[in-house]
Amino acid sequence: xxxxxxxxxxxxxxxxxxxxxxxxxxxxxxxxxxxxxxxxxxxxxxxxxxxxxxxxxxxxxxxxxxxxxxxxxxxxxxxxxxxxxxxxxxxxxxxxxxxxxxxxxxxxxxxxxxxxxxxxxxxxxxxxxxxxxxxxxxxxxxxxxxxxxxxxxxxxxxxxxxxxxxxxxxxxxxxxxxxxxxxxxxxxxxxxxxxxxxxxxxxxxxxxxxxxxxxxxxxxxxxxxxxxxxx
Numbered sequence: 001x002x003x004x005x006x007x008x009x010x011x012x013x014x015x016x017x018x019x020x021x022x023x024x025x026x027x028x029x030x031x032x033x034x035x036x037x038x039x040x041x042x043x044x045x046x047x048x049x050x051x052x053x054x055x056x057x058x059x060x061x062x063x064x065x066x067x068x069x070x071x072x073x074x075x076x077x078x079x080x081x082x083x084x085x086x087x088x089x090x091x092x093x094x095x096x097x098x099x100x101x102x103x104x105x106x107x108x109x110x111x112x113x114x115x116x117x118x119x120x121x122x123x124x125x126x127x128x129x130x131x132x133x134x135x136x137x138x139x140x141x142x143x144x145x146x147x148x149x150x151x152x153x154x155x156x157x158x159x160x161x162x163x164x165x166x167x168x169x170x171x172x173x174x175x176x177x178x179x180x181x182x183x184x185x186x187x188x189x190x191x192x193x194x195x196x197x198x199x200x201x202x203x204x205x206x207x208x209x210x211x212x213x214x215x216x217x218x219x220x221x222x223x224x225x226x227x228x229x230x231x
Contacts, residue, residue, distance in 0.1 A: 032126060036105065036134045039123045043103050045227050046080040046138040047072050047217070050154045051087030051145030053113070061087060061146050064175065066094035068143065068210045072217065073100025076227075080138060082107065082131065083124075087145045089116035096120075105134045132157060140221040142172045143213075146179040162203055171220040172204035173213040180206065 011017065017025075049069060055061045069079045069091035079095035081088035083104020095102040096118045104122040106115045115122050125131035136158060144155045155174070161167045174180055184206055190196045207213055221227060 029127065029130065032130050033133065036123045036125060036130065037137075039121065040103065040105075040134065040138060043080070043121065043138055044078045044101065045076075045140045045221075046103070047077045047141045047143060047221075048080045048135050048139040049088065049091035049143045049145060050082070050135075050147060050151045051091070052147035052151060053082075053084045053086035053088060054148075055086050055090075055146070057090075061176070061179075062090040064210075065090035065145050066097075068175065068213070069094030070098035070100070071210055071214055072141075072143075073098040073102075075214070075217065075222065076100075077140070078103055078138075080104065080135060082135070082150075083115045083119060083122050084113045085116055087147070089118060091143075091145075092116055092118035105131050107131050136161070136167060140170050140225060140227065141217050142170075144172065144174040144180075146176050152183075159203060163200060168225075169203070170224070171216055173216065174204055174206045175208065175213070177206050177208055 011021075016022075047069075049065060051061070051065060065087045073079050073095040078101040079091050080103050081091050083092075083106035088104065092102040092104060093116075102118055102120050104115055104119045106122055106124045107113060107128060108124055108126045115124070123134065125134065132154060135154065142155070142158055144151060155172070158167075158172060162169050162172070174183075177184065187196070187201070191198060191201060205213065205216055
């Protein structure tokens with residue numbers, strides 16, 4: 001059963017409300033953003049991992065995400081995720097086991113998504129758009145693992161923000177070319193049809209190679225923005 005906040009969001013999205021109701025909702029969103037920003041103010045430069053909650057320990061995707069996150073945590077980045085189970089947990093666990101920092105921005109759902117146990121710090125957002133703002137705000141690279149609608153939503157929203165220069169141009173790495181084979185083909189089809197440009201294909205990297213992506217991040221995050229994480 002939806003709680004009061006969820007009912008308020010549903011009501012807000014149904015169309016125009018009274019001025020007072022809309023002001024009250026906007027104020028609640030502002031306070032949620034302030035709470036998240038204050039909690040994560042000192043997390044440092046992050047690499048954010050996007051991925052499905054469906055894959056558990058022992059699955060190849062889980063083990064890959066854990067290993068990749070550990071390697072990138074060793075560069076001095078905080079590893080940030082959506083804070084939930086599956087590949088989010090794997091990335092946070094990889095950071096923790098590598099001696100790095102691990103944070104999450106969880107989402108409050110009708111069916112609770114409990115924060116995983118590998119987080120040094122975490123916040124809980126009530127709204128998906130607030131969560132996505134937080135995941136983007138502190139990031140200097142995105143890692144896209146196999147996932148569903150949510151993962152693709154986060155990938156494409158990040159991509160359009162970079163394409164339109166609403167946020168700085170930093171690396172997006174999409175791991176597992178087999179899982180994303182149809183996505184790769186569709187992106188190239190969009191280019192062929194003229195709905196995206198040739199240069200848009202340079203906004204991300206498809207790879208299965210953790211080391212190749214590590215060097216890509218060093219070149220396009222650490223060097224480009226003059227970051228000084230610990231090596």
